[in-house]
Amino acid sequence: MIDQGFERRSAAVTEMPDELRHDVRLLGKLLGQVLAEQGGEDLLADVERLRKAVIAARRGEVSADEITAMVAGWEIERAVEVARAFTCYFHLANLAEEHYRIRTLRERDTEGRVQRESLAQAVHELGHERVTELLAGLELHPVLTAHPTEARRRAVVTAIQRVSHQLTEYNTPGRGATERAESRRRLLEEIDLLWRTAQLRSTKLDPLDEVRTAMAAFDETLFRMVPQVYRALDAALDPATGTRPPQARPFIRYGSWIGGDRDGNPYVTAKVTRETIQIQSDHVLAALETACARIGRTLTASAQFTPCSPELKRALAAAVAAHPEIVSELATRSPREPHRQWLLFVAARIAATQRRHLDLAYRSPADLLADLRLVQDSLAASTPRQAYGELQHLIWQVETFGFHLAELEVRQHSQVHASALEEVRAGGELSERTEEVLATIRVISWIQERFGVTACSRYVVSFTRSADDVAAVYELARHALGDRAPVLDVVPLFESGEDLANSPGVLSGMLEIPELRRRLDDNGRRMEIMLGYSDSAKELGPAAATLRLYEAQEALTAWAAEHDVKLRMFHGRGGALGRGGGPANRAVLAQAPGSVAGRFKVTEQGEVIFARYGHIAIARRHLEQVTNAVLLASSPTVSATTSAAAERFRGLAEQVAVASEEAYRALTEAPGFPEWFGLVSPLEEIGTLRLGSRPARRGLGAPRSLDDLRAIPWVFAWAQTRVNLPGWYGLGSGLAAADSLDELRAAYAEWPLFNALLDNAEMSLAKTDRSIAKRYLALGGREDFARQVLEEYDRTRDLVLRVTGHARLLENRKVLSRAVQLRDPYVDALSHLQLRALRALRTENPSERERERLSTLLLLSVNGVAAGLQNTG
Numbered sequence: 096m097i098d099q100g101f102e103r104r105s106a107a108v109t110e111m112p113d114e115l116r117h118d119v120r121l122l123g124k125l126l127g128q129v130l131a132e133q134g135g136e137d138l139l140a141d142v143e144r145l146r147k148a149v150i151a152a153r154r155g156e157v158s159a160d161e162i163t164a165m166v167a168g169w170e171i172e173r174a175v176e177v178a179r180a181f182t183c184y185f186h187l188a189n190l191a192e193e194h195y196r197i198r199t200l201r202e203r204d205t206e207g208r209v210q211r212e213s214l215a216q217a218v219h220e221l222g223h224e225r226v227t228e229l230l231a232g233l234e235l236h237p238v239l240t241a242h243p244t245e246a247r248r249r250a251v252v253t254a255i256q257r258v259s260h261q262l263t264e265y266n267t268p269g270r271g272a273t274e275r276a277e278s279r280r281r282l283l284e285e286i287d288l289l290w291r292t293a294q295l296r297s298t299k300l301d302p303l304d305e306v307r308t309a310m311a312a313f314d315e316t317l318f319r320m321v322p323q324v325y326r327a328l329d330a331a332l333d334p335a336t337g338t339r340p341p342q343a344r345p346f347i348r349y350g351s352w353i354g355g356d357r358d359g360n361p362y363v364t365a366k367v368t369r370e371t372i373q374i375q376s377d378h379v380l381a382a383l384e385t386a387c388a389r390i391g392r393t394l395t396a397s398a399q400f401t402p403c404s405p406e407l408k409r410a411l412a413a414a415v416a417a418h419p420e421i422v423s424e425l426a427t428r429s430p431r432e433p434h435r436q437w438l439l440f441v442a443a444r445i446a447a448t449q450r451r452h453l454d455l456a457y458r459s460p461a462d463l464l465a466d467l468r469l470v471q472d473s474l475a476a477s478t479p480r481q482a483y484g485e486l487q488h489l490i491w492q493v494e495t496f497g498f499h500l501a502e503l504e505v506r507q508h509s510q511v512h513a514s515a516l517e518e519v520r521a522g523g524e525l526s527e528r529t530e531e532v533l534a535t536i537r538v539i540s541w542i543q544e545r546f547g548v549t550a551c552s553r554y555v556v557s558f559t560r561s562a563d564d565v566a567a568v569y570e571l572a573r574h575a576l577g578d579r580a581p582v583l584d585v586v587p588l589f590e591s592g593e594d595l596a597n598s599p600g601v602l603s604g605m606l607e608i609p610e611l612r613r614r615l616d617d618n619g620r621r622m623e624i625m626l627g628y629s630d631s632a633k634e635l636g637p638a639a640a641t642l643r644l645y646e647a648q649e650a651l652t653a654w655a656a657e658h659d660v661k662l663r664m665f666h667g668r669g670g671a672l673g674r675g676g677g678p679a680n681r682a683v684l685a686q687a688p689g690s691v692a693g694r695f696k697v698t699e700q701g702e703v704i705f706a707r708y709g710h711i712a713i714a715r716r717h718l719e720q721v722t723n724a725v726l727l728a729s730s731p732t733v734s735a736t737t738s739a740a741a742e743r744f745r746g747l748a749e750q751v752a753v754a755s756e757e758a759y760r761a762l763t764e765a766p767g768f769p770e771w772f773g774l775v776s777p778l779e780e781i782g783t784l785r786l787g788s789r790p791a792r793r794g795l796g797a798p799r800s801l802d803d804l805r806a807i808p809w810v811f812a813w814a815q816t817r818v819n820l821p822g823w824y825g826l827g828s829g830l831a832a833a834d835s836l837d838e839l840r841a842a843y844a845e846w847p848l849f850n851a852l853l854d855n856a857e858m859s860l861a862k863t864d865r866s867i868a869k870r871y872l873a874l875g876g877r878e879d880f881a882r883q884v885l886e887e888y889d890r891t892r893d894l895v896l897r898v899t900g901h902a903r904l905l906e907n908r909k910v911l912s913r914a915v916q917l918r919d920p921y922v923d924a925l926s927h928l929q930l931r932a933l934r935a936l937r938t939e940n941p942s943e944r945e946r947e948r949l950s951t952l953l954l955l956s957v958n959g960v961a962a963g964l965q966n967t968g
Contacts, residue, residue: 111913114198118191118262122286125279126183129287134176141173142180149923159866159927166927171948175955178928181921182959183290186255189965192914194262197712212680213719214324215331217726223332229693229729230344235722236696238350238504238665239312239704241305249308252705254289261285294958295951302367303374306354310378312708313500318382320714321347321495322488327719338479341487345494347718349501350553350696351375356506357535358557359805365534372503372542372550379500380449383463383493384442390485391438395429396478403433404473410466414440418455434481437470448498459547460497464490499550503542505535506555506588509564516567519574533575540581548582555625555665559587560594562604569610584614586665590627592635595647598624599654606658615660623696624651625665629806636759636825641852642752648687649741656689665696679717683724685848687741688734695725706965740846747838748849755829762824762883769804771875774937776812777929778804780953814862815960816871817926818884822859826852827891830898839898853895860892861904861915862964867926874937914965922963929956 111119131139148165151157166174209215218226265278329336329343354371357363403411411433415422421443422436429435445463447455457463467490474482515529525533542551556564565585572580587605589598602624605611615622626647632640648664655662668682683695699707708714727733741748762768773779813820833839842849865888872881896904905912932953935941941949 111917112195115191115195118194118266119188121265121282122187122191122258122262123184125283125286126180126187126290128283129290130180133287133290138173138176138180141169142177145177145924145927146921149920149927152923153920159870162927163930166931171945171952174928174931175948175952178925178952178955178959179290179294181925181928182294182955182962183286184921185918185959185962186251186289187258187286188918189962190255190259190262193710193713194259194266197710200712200716212723213331214328214722217723218328218331221726221730225730226332226726227342229726230342230346232693233344233346233722233725234348234663234694234696235346235718235725236348236350236665236694237699238696239309239353239501240351240698240700241302241309241353241356248292248294249311250292251289251294254285254292256709258282258285258289295954302354302360302363303370306371306374309351309353309704310374312704313378314382316708316711316714317349318379318386318492318496320708320711320718321345322491323711323715324718324722325491326488327715328722337484337487339483340475341483345491346722347495349496350504351501352504352506352555352698355503355551356555358506358508364531365538368503368505368535369538369541372499372546375500375503376498376546377449379496380445380498383489383496384445384449386489386492387438387445388442390489391435391442393485394435394438394481395432396434396474396481398431398433401434401474401477401481403437404469404476407433407437407469407473410469411437411440421455434470434474437466438486441466441470457498460493464493467493497547497549499542499546502549502553503551504553504555504586505539505551506557507532507535508557509559509567512556512564512567512571515571519571532571536572536575536581539583540576540579543581552582553584553586553623555586555588557588558590558594559601560597562601562608565601565605565611566608569608582614583610584618584623585611586623586625588625588627588667589647590630590667592631592640592643595626595631595643598647599650602651602654602660603658619661620659621661621663622655623663623665625667627667629667629810632821633804633806633809635756636763637755637822637856638826638829638852639752639756639759641848642748645685645687645741645748645848648690652687652689661692663694663696664690665698667698668700680720680724681847681851681854683721683728684733684737685851686728688738691725691728693725693729695721737847740842741848744838744842744846744849747833747835747842750832750834751826751829753829754832755825757825758828758887759825762880762887765880767877768880771877771880772812774875775871775873776816777933777953777957778808778812780936780950781808781811781815781957783950783954811961814964815929815957817862817864817867817922818871818888819859819863820884823856823863823891823895824884824887826856827887827889827894830894831890836897840900843898853899856891857895857899857901857904858908858911860888860895861912863888864919864923864926867923867930870930871933874934918963922960925956925959925963929953929960932956 127139127142130142145162145165148157148162152159152162169177203210209219221229261278261282265275265282270278324347325341325343325345326336329341332342333339351371354363354367354374411422414437415426418440422440425436425439429439441463444455444457444466448457450456467486471482471486471490474486511528511532515525515532518525518529539551539554554568556568559565565587568583568585569580572583587598587601589595589601594601602622605622606615611622626644628640628644631644634640635643651662651664654660664686666682668679679697682697683691706713707717728737810821830839843853844850865885868888869881869885872884875881892904896902899907901907905915929952932949935949936946936953
C-alpha cells in the first residue's frame with residue numbers, strides 16, 4: 096500500500112532510520128496486498144489515488160477542492176473502505192514506531208553508560224547518600240482510570256499485538272530463509288485479520304468490561320515490569336545487586352478508579368465495585384501463585400549443598416502436621432530439597448487463598464511475606480544469589496500488589512452527597528440514589544475486612560467547594576454503619592479556578608472534622624488532595640490553568656508546612672495536552688518547589704494506559720523517567736533553582752495568565768459558541784462511539800454551555816477538527832501581553848514550568864493543520880468565530896516560535912517532528928473523508944438510511960484520525 100515515494104517527501108523523511116523505514120514499508124506493502132486480495136485492485140487504486148493527492152496537496156500541486164471532489168465521487172461504501180484502509184495503516188505505522196523505540200532503548204542501554212533520565216542517572220547526579228535518604232519516603236502512585244479516551248476496540252488492540260509478535264519474529268537476527276518466509280506468511284495472515292476486524296464497537300462497554308481490559312495490562316506488563324524497576328535502582332545503588340539484601344525498597348503503588356469512579360456514571364454501582372476488587376484479587380493471586388510455583392520448581396538446591404535453616408525445618412515440620420497429604424507429596428517429588436518443598440507449599444497456599452480454602456489460605460499478604468522471607472533467610476546463609484535473585488522479585492511483587500493488586504478508589508460528586516445527606520437527615524424514605532451511596536460505603540467496609548484498609552480507603556469528592564463536602568462523606572458513613580464505619584481518607588478534588596484559589600481555606604476547615612483529625616493522628620498526619628487539570632483547562636484555557644495550578648500548589652505547600660501536615664497532591668492529568676497531558680517526567684520537574692517531596696500520584700487514563708504499559712520495555716522506561724524526575728524534584732538544589740525562577744518570573748506569569756484567560760473566555764463564553772462548536776466538530780457523533788461506560792456529558796441534549804460538556808469529548812472533538820484548540824488557545828494573547836520578549840525567553844530557559852507550558856503548546860500546534868481546520872470551522876456559519884480561532888492560532892504559533900527561538904515547530908524534537916510530518920498527509924486523507932460525512936450531516940437533510948451510512952463513515956474516520964494523531968481526549 097503505502098510503501099512508495101518516501102524519498103520525495105520532506106526533510107523529516109530523510110531522517111527516518113533505516114530500521115523504521117524497513118518496517119513501515121514492509122507493513123504497508125503487506126497491507127496493500129491484503130487490500131488487493133479482499134477489496135480488489137480498484138480499492139487499492141482508490142487508496143493510492145487519495146494518498147498521492149494529499150501528499151501532492153502538501154506540496155501545493157493539488158488543491159483541497161480537487162480532493163474534496165474526488166472523495167465526494169465515491170459511493171459511501173467505497174469511502175468507508177478507504178477510511179478503514181488508512182486506519183489500519185496508522186495502527187501498523189504506530190506499531191513500527193513502537194518497535195523502533197524498543198530497539199533504541201535497548202541500544203542505548205550499553206554497559207558503562209548512564210542513560211539519560213534513568214534511575215542510574217538520578218543516583219549519579221544526586222549521590223548514593225541522598226538517594227538513600229529519599230528512598231525512605233519515596234512513593235510513586237499511578238492510578239489507572241476508565242476515562243473513555245481509548246478509541247480502539249480491545250479486539251483491535253489484541254490483533255495489533257499479534258502483528259507485533261510476528262514482526263518481532265520476522266526481524267529476529269540469524270533466521271534462515273525458510274523461517275523468514277514462514278514469519279512473513281504469518282505476518283500477512285495477522286494483517287489480513289486486522290483488516291477484517293471491525294474497528295467500531297457494536298455494544299456499549301460496561302464497567303466490568305473496563306476492569307477486565309485493565310487487567311490485561313497487569314497480566315502482560317505490570318506484574319513482570321515492577322520488580323525490574325526496583326532491580327534497576329538497586330543496581331544503581333550497588334552493582335552487587337542479587338548477592339546481598341536489597342537497598343531498594345518497593346516504592347510503586349498502583350491505584351485504580353476503574354469500577355470505583357461513579358461520578359457521572361450510573362453504571363458503577365456498589366455491586367460493580369465489589370466484583371471489581373474480586374477480579375483484581377483473582378488476577379494478582381493467580382500471578383503470584385504462578386511465579387512462586389515457577390521459582391519453586393527451579394530451586395533444585397540439594398540439602399547436601401544448601402542446608403536449610405532450623406527455622407525452615409521447624410516450619411516444614413509444622414506444615415507436615417497441619418497438611419500431611421500436601422507436604423508429603425511435595426517431599427516425595429522433591430526429596431532432600433527443602434527450599435523447593437517450601438516454595439511449592441507456599442504456592443499451594445496462594446492458590447488456596449484464591450479459591451477461599453480457609454484451612455490453607457493466607458489471611459494476609461504479611462503472612463505470605465513472612466513465609467517467603469523464611470526461605471530467603473535460609474538461602475542467604477549458603478547461597479545469596481538464590482536468596483536475592485528471582486525470589487526477591489517475588490517478594491517485591493507481593494509488597495507492591497498485595498492480594499488486591501491496586502488500591503480501589505471511590506469517586507463521587509459532592510452534590511450527590513449533599514442530596515443524600517438531606518434525605519438521611521429528613522428521616523423519610525430514601526431514594527434509590529441515596530441507598531446506592533450508603534451501599535457503596537458498606538462495600539468499602541467489606542473490602543477492608545477482606546483485603547485490609549490499604550485495598551480501599553480513599554474516597555474522592557468531585558467539585559469540593561467547602562469542608563462541608565468532605566464532612567458529608569463521614570456523616571453518611573456513620574449513617575450507613577454507625578461505629579463500624581470503614582476507615583476513610585476523604586480526598587477533596589479541586590477543579591475550577593475558584594476552587595483552586597480557595598483550596599487552602601477548605602483544608603483548614605477540614606481540620607475541624609473529628610474523623611479527619613483522628614485519621615491524621617493515626618497515619619502520621621498524612622493528607623491527600625486532588626488537583627483537576629481537565630476541567631480547569633476547559634474553564635480557564637491551557638496557559639491560565641497551568642499557571643493557576645502552580646499557584647495553588649505553592650499555596651498548598653505553604654499551608655501544609657504551617658499546619659504540620661504531610662500533604663500529597665494527586666494530579667488528575669489527562670493524556671491529551673488540552674487536559675494536562677504531555678511527558679510525565681517533565682511535568683514532575685515543573686511542579687512547585689516542595690510540592691513533590693518524594694511523593695507523586697497521578698492518573699493514567701484511557702489510551703495512555705496502553706501507550707505506556709503495552710510493552711514491558713516502554714513501561715519500565717516510563718516509570719524510570721518519572722521516578723528519576725521525582726528524585727530530582729525532591730532534591731534541595733533543584734527546588735532552590737526552581738523556586739528562584741518562579742519568584743523572578745511571577746509578575747510575567749501573571750501577565751500571561753490574565754491575558755490568556757481573557758482571550759479564551761472571550762471565545763468560549765460568547766453567545767452561540769456551544770452551538771457553533773457542535774456544528775464544526777463531530778461532538779455529537781463521538782458520544783455514539785461507545786468509548787467507555789460513562790456518558791459523554793452531564794445531562795441530556797445539546798450542550799447549552801461548556802459546563803454541560805465533559806473535558807474528554809471537548810478535547811477529542813477539537814483534535815478531530817485538526818484545530819487542537821484546548822492545547823494552545825489563549826497562549827498567544829498571553830505572550831503578546833508580556834512587557835518583554837527577552838523576559839519571555841529567559842523564563843523559557845530558566846523556569847521548568849514555563850518551558851513545559853510552551854513545549855506542550857508547540858506539540859499541540861504542530862498537530863494542528865490550519866488549512867484543514869479552516870474547512871471544519873466554516874461548517875458553523877459563524878465567520879467571526881472562525882476568524883477569531885485562526886487569528887489566535889497565527890498569533891500563538893508566531894510568538895511560541897519567537898520565544899523558543901525555533902525556526903519551525905518541533906525543530907529541537909526530531910523524533911516527534913518526524914512522526915507528525917510522516918502522519919500528517921495520511922491524517923489529511925481521513926479528514927477529507929470525515930468532512931464529507933460531517934458536511935452532509937450538518938448541511939443536507941439525508942434520509943434515515945443515508946444518515947446511518949454517513950455516520951458509519953464519520954465514526955470510522957474519527958477512529959482513524961485518533962490513531963493517526965495518537966491521542967483522543
